[in-house]
Amino acid sequence: MNQKPVILIAARGFWNERGLANQEVFQDRFELIRTDDFKLSVDMAERVIALVLGDKECGDEVMRLFPNLKTIARNGTGYNNVDLAAARLKGIRVTRVSGLNAKPVSEFVLGLILALSRNIVPMHSNMLGGIWQKSRGKSLSEMTVGIVGVGSIGRLLAEKLHALGVGNLIGWNQSRRPEVLEIADKYGLKLVELPQVMSASDAVVVSVLLTPETTNLIGKNLLSLMRPDAFLVNISRGAVVDEEVLAELVMAKKIGGAALDVFSSEPPFDQLFMKKLIEYGKNGGNIILSPHSASLTKSTEQEIVLKVTRNVVNVLEGNLEGVEIL
Numbered sequence: 001m002n003q004k005p006v007i008l009i010a011a012r013g014f015w016n017e018r019g020l021a022n023q024e025v026f027q028d029r030f031e032l033i034r035t036d037d038f039k040l041s042v043d044m045a046e047r048v049i050a051l052v053l054g055d056k057e058c059g060d061e062v063m064r065l066f067p068n069l070k071t072i073a074r075n076g077t078g079y080n081n082v083d084l085a086a087a088r089l090k091g092i093r094v095t096r097v098s099g100l101n102a103k104p105v106s107e108f109v110l111g112l113i114l115a116l117s118r119n120i121v122p123m124h125s126n127m128l129g130g131i132w133q134k135s136r137g138k139s140l141s142e143m144t145v146g147i148v149g150v151g152s153i154g155r156l157l158a159e160k161l162h163a164l165g166v167g168n169l170i171g172w173n174q175s176r177r178p179e180v181l182e183i184a185d186k187y188g189l190k191l192v193e194l195p196q197v198m199s200a201s202d203a204v205v206v207s208v209l210l211t212p213e214t215t216n217l218i219g220k221n222l223l224s225l226m227r228p229d230a231f232l233v234n235i236s237r238g239a240v241v242d243e244e245v246l247a248e249l250v251m252a253k254k255i256g257g258a259a260l261d262v263f264s265s266e267p268p269f270d271q272l273f274m275k276k277l278i279e280y281g282k283n284g285g286n287i288i289l290s291p292h293s294a295s296l297t298k299s300t301e302q303e304i305v306l307k308v309t310r311n312v313v314n315v316l317e318g319n320l321e322g323v324e325i326l
Helices: 012-016 018-026 042-046 084-089 102-117 120-128 152-163 178-186 194-200 243-251 272-282 298-316
Strands: 006-010 031-034 048-053 071-074 093-095 144-148 168-172 189-191 203-206 231-234 257-260 287-289
Touching: 012 018, 012 298, 018 031, 018 298, 042 048, 048 298, 071 298, 084 093, 093 298, 102 120, 102 152, 102 203, 102 231, 102 257, 102 287, 120 272, 144 152, 144 194, 152 168, 152 178, 168 194, 178 189, 243 257, 243 272, 272 287
Parallel strands: 006 031, 006 048, 048 071, 071 093, 144 168, 144 203, 168 189, 203 231, 231 257, 257 287
Antiparallel strands: none
16 A cells, blocks of 8 residues: 655644645645654655744754655745755745735734733723823824834735825835835835934834844844834744833833734743733733734634645646756
């Protein structure tokens, strides 16, 4: 009996939609196996030809477990959890999905900006405690919003904020690619240096990929430039921002608030900064914490699953047109 090649699934969202992937693309040509720790029998490991990867670390030691591995398909945009150098040495193609999550994430960010700027969460908490206390906020037309990273998410966010009449849009990007300049011109987004984004903005949105260059990009010096009534939204990766310093400045009311959907360690509940922010939020602080959920909508998850599935099959069949190889 011929055994099917194995596609190893280390991404919960993909696993939940595996029926769609199999029906639309895989068509029962492969055996799909779920893993949390990459531990398989030797015989099974030799049958693994593709790995669908979520946020788990995948270094050389993981790749060596699967001698016939041909491709690693990231079930998302970021790729900081993959050792690309090791993959290239082994001839393993690494792919990602970019752009598909931009719409739901930009919508989520818009909700966070509105909630923080109008103090919605603290007022809600007060009401639950029987406290009738009004709080004056800012309308979008009064605000300067700074976008750190004008990629697919940043560009869609700029479009939405422009349509809603935001007062002033500024941004910073590592490169001035034509598409970045085009968006900046179209939506009145002024590209400036990073310190100016931090000091001039009522709301700073961090939406860069995590790379060696962006690790701890928003550190103490830049955070200290923020105004005491400004707030920061991070939907990139937790390690882009110095979380400990951010918590200290927020609690000292040197920054007006924060919304974090990503953390350097997930779940983050054993981290000191997280314990501080939770306590601050319970005591009426302008804090919103969410469990890395900005991109999670049903339609987007299905689109991503189908794109990842096609990436796997196209790489295995040698058809690399339209596949984003890292």
